[in-house]
Amino acid sequence: VPGKKLDDQTLEDLEELLITADIGVKATTELIAGLSKQAAGITDPDHLKEAIKEMILPYLEDDRPTDEATRPLATPHVIMVIGVNGVGKTTTIGKLAARHRANGKKVMLVAADTFRAAAIEQLSIWADRTGADILKHRENSDPAAVAYDGVEAARARGVDVVIVDTAGRLHTKVNLMEELKKIKRSMSKTMPDAPHEVLLVLDATTGQNAISQTELFTKAADVTGIVLTKLDGTAKGGIAINLRHSFGIPIQYIGVGEQVEDLQPFDPRAFLDAMF
Amino acid sequence: MFENLSDKLNSVFKKLKGQGTLTEKNIDDGLKEVRFALLEADVHYRIVKQFIADIRERAVGADVLESLTPGQQVIKIVYEELTRLMGETRQDLNLTGQAPVSVMLVGLQGSGKTTTAAKLAVYLKKQGRKPFLVPADVYRPAAIDQLKKLGSQVQVPVFASDPGMNPVDICRQARVAAQQQGCNTLLLDTAGRLHIDEALMEELVGIKQAVSPSDILLVADAMTGQDAVNIAQSFNERLDIGGVILSKMDGDARGGAALSIKAVTGRPIKFVGVGEKTNALEAFHPDRMASSILGM
Ligand SMILES: Nc1nc2c(ncn2[C@@H]2O[C@H](COP(=O)(O)OP(=O)(O)OP(=O)(O)O)[C@@H](O)[C@H]2O)c(=O)[nH]1
Ligand SMILES: Nc1nc2c(ncn2[C@@H]2O[C@H](COP(=O)(O)OP(=O)(O)OP(=O)(O)O)[C@@H](O)[C@H]2O)c(=O)[nH]1
Ligand SMILES: [K+]
Ligand SMILES: [Mg+2]
Ligand SMILES: [Mg+2]
Numbered sequence: 416v417p418g419k420k421l422d423d424q425t426l427e428d429l430e431e432l433l434i435t436a437d438i439g440v441k442a443t444t445e446l447i448a449g450l451s452k453q454a455a456g457i458t459d460p461d462h463l464k465e466a467i468k469e470m471i472l473p474y475l476e477d478d479r480p481t482d483e484a485t486r487p488l489a490t491p492h493v494i495m496v497i498g499v500n501g502v503g504k505t506t507t508i509g510k511l512a513a514r515h516r517a518n519g520k521k522v523m524l525v526a527a528d529t530f531r532a533a534a535i536e537q538l539s540i541w542a543d544r545t546g547a548d549i550l551k552h553r554e555n556s557d558p559a560a561v562a563y564d565g566v567e568a569a570r571a572r573g574v575d576v577v578i579v580d581t582a583g584r585l586h587t588k589v590n591l592m593e594e595l596k597k598i599k600r601s602m603s604k605t606m607p608d609a610p611h612e613v614l615l616v617l618d619a620t621t622g623q624n625a626i627s628q629t630e631l632f633t634k635a636a637d638v639t640g641i642v643l644t645k646l647d648g649t650a651k652g653g654i655a656i657n658l659r660h661s662f663g664i665p666i667q668y669i670g671v672g673e674q675v676e677d678l679q680p681f682d683p684r685a686f687l688d689a690m691f
Numbered sequence: 692m693f694e695n696l697s698d699k700l701n702s703v704f705k706k707l708k709g710q711g712t713l714t715e716k717n718i719d720d721g722l723k724e725v726r727f728a729l730l731e732a733d734v735h736y737r738i739v740k741q742f743i744a745d746i747r748e749r750a751v752g753a754d755v756l757e758s759l760t761p762g763q764q765v766i767k768i769v770y771e772e773l774t775r776l777m778g779e780t781r782q783d784l785n786l787t788g789q790a791p792v793s794v795m796l797v798g799l800q801g802s803g804k805t806t807t808a809a810k811l812a813v814y815l816k817k818q819g820r821k822p823f824l825v826p827a828d829v830y831r832p833a834a835i836d837q838l839k840k841l842g843s844q845v846q847v848p849v850f851a852s853d854p855g856m857n858p859v860d861i862c863r864q865a866r867v868a869a870q871q872q873g874c875n876t877l878l879l880d881t882a883g884r885l886h887i888d889e890a891l892m893e894e895l896v897g898i899k900q901a902v903s904p905s906d907i908l909l910v911a912d913a914m915t916g917q918d919a920v921n922i923a924q925s926f927n928e929r930l931d932i933g934g935v936i937l938s939k940m941d942g943d944a945r946g947g948a949a950l951s952i953k954a955v956t957g958r959p960i961k962f963v964g965v966g967e968k969t970n971a972l973e974a975f976h977p978d979r980m981a982s983s984i985l986g987m
Contacts (some may be wrong), residue, residue: 540832
């Protein structure tokens with residue numbers, strides 16, 4: 416019936432769908448308010464889902480190129496990878512290295528997580544698997560010095576892409592966030608525009624805390640892109656919508672498994688189709 | 692302590708000062724704020740719904756205590772209910788059974804199992820027990836190295852697993868090795884896995900059957916969102932877990948997942964992880980958790 420309002424049950428089902436996807440209660444309320452105006456008359460739940468997707472899509476679309484094969488890269492192109500503990504930084508670095516290697520690039524991994532037990536060994540295995548070089552110091556050495564040496568060595572050895580692993584840290588720990596700034600600064604001492612990219616890794620299983628993570632990591636290290644990992648589970652990763660909307664940082668890749676091939680460029684349409 | 696939510700509630704109830712009982716109308720206005728707070732804290736949608744309905748029933752018609760504003764009164768009820776739901780009494784590890792006993796750690800990738808194994812080793816040592824760390828993660832690169840390093844940091848022996856071994860065999864052989872080395876408590880560090888990964892979930896069942904652990908603990912990240920219910924339910928259905936450890940509570944996560952997990956499994960939260968260091972493990976306090984979830 417044209418002009419008919421959405422009934423309460425339909426709205427409630429929709430609300431449940433959005434909130435359980437981790438979109439957040441505020442954004443959900445806004446989306447539903449927008450929909451009630453726009454979609455009056457739609458009663459079929461599938462049509463409603465489509466209407467919601469159309470509303471969200473503009474938030475997620477991005478015109479920045481993510482394809483490593485075609486985008487211009489500095490030489491060496493330095494990528495710093497950051498995030499809270501256990502989200503998948505080191506694994507993502509392995510996968511990313513593989514993508515650049517597949518484009519014929521010479522890749523170096525830099526083991527600037529000198530803190531977590533066996534973090535260096537873990538990154539070394541990824542370097543072996545992907546045919547990347549690795550620069551590492553001893554455990555517990557200064558991560559800023561490792562990062563500096565990494566960029567320096569990469570320039571000397573004609574490396575195309577440098578990917579710097581950092582220790583997981585909670586965004587609320589002031590001293591650790593200061594350390595992150597120092598690591599970042601140290602790279603620009605040897606190459607003024609490095610790092611060229613700062614990737615924030617977020618776990619798709621995370622709820623509303625991802626907002627605080629993004630806010631504080633962005634403040635400390637000027638995040639240029641987000642990687643959303645662990646989308647191969649049942650979590651929908653709805654926080655991405657809020658993040659894209661609130662911070663304007665593009666979601667660049669998604670992680671869909673633990674293997675080297677399990678990293679894909681973010682596709683907003685496919686992401687939303689998987690969500691509802 | 693109670694600023695955030697209580698400020699909001701007090702403004703909702705401002706008009707009511709001096710009225711003797713909480714009415715349905717003003718309760719509903721207040722509960723909207725509570726609902727918002729719980730959802731923001733990542734408590735699962737359906738659990739919030741049930742919780743709000745229960746609170747409403749308790750609050751409507753309740754006499755406002757003279758010492759409290761209506762806002763404080765609602766907070767008090769919510770807080771009490773939340774604490775009760777989370778389990779009032781503290782529950783320790785279950786270490787009953789024929790020595791050597793095993794405690795098995797399970798959970799999603801990156802939730803904090805390996806670190807928690809080392810933390811529990813420290814905890815058990817303090818209680819005079821002789822822990823034995825068992826790396827049963829043969830998949831993640833350098834997972835065995837990680838536990839070996841942690842073991843040497845905390846001076847607890849570590850079983851010499853090899854990535855070529857089968858995790859069930861590792862756990863079985865580790866029992867024998869523990870006994871030989873005079874250790875009485877095995878801590879089994881399993882690989883992270885998705886709750887929907889049939890083959891790997893079956894592997895956990897295999898370990899459980901092989902060594903009959905006295906306790907099986909789900910290690911869950913405090914930052915987990917709405918999916919916490921699916922995760923907890925799946926692990927519990929397959930393994931009948933004995934409890935939960937909530938890791939990474941040292942940040943600003945409100946930890947609503949704790950309530951979701953407790954609600955769907957009925958299993959107690961036994962410890963919380965509050966840092967990366969091996970001593971950063973604390974007993975779980977339901978009242979503190981309630982304050983955290985409410986954002987207070
Ligand atoms: N299912 C799944 N697991 C993943 C994905 N990405 C990483 N993992 C797993 O998540 C766990 C943690 O990954 P790491 O790469 O070590 O995470 P990290 O952020 O480097 O961790 P810290 O350095 O300790 O902070 C490992 O078991 C990985 O195999 C993904 O996209 N899907
Ligand atoms: N801040 C903080 N970090 C923690 C806590 N517990 C674990 N971590 C960190 O979280 C990350 C992942 O911890 P692990 O113990 O490797 O997690 P896991 O579950 O064994 O990971 P997988 O074996 O890959 O599934 C590491 O960086 C740990 O230092 C905690 O309570 N607080
Ligand atoms: K997931
Ligand atoms: Mg790492
Ligand atoms: Mg582990």
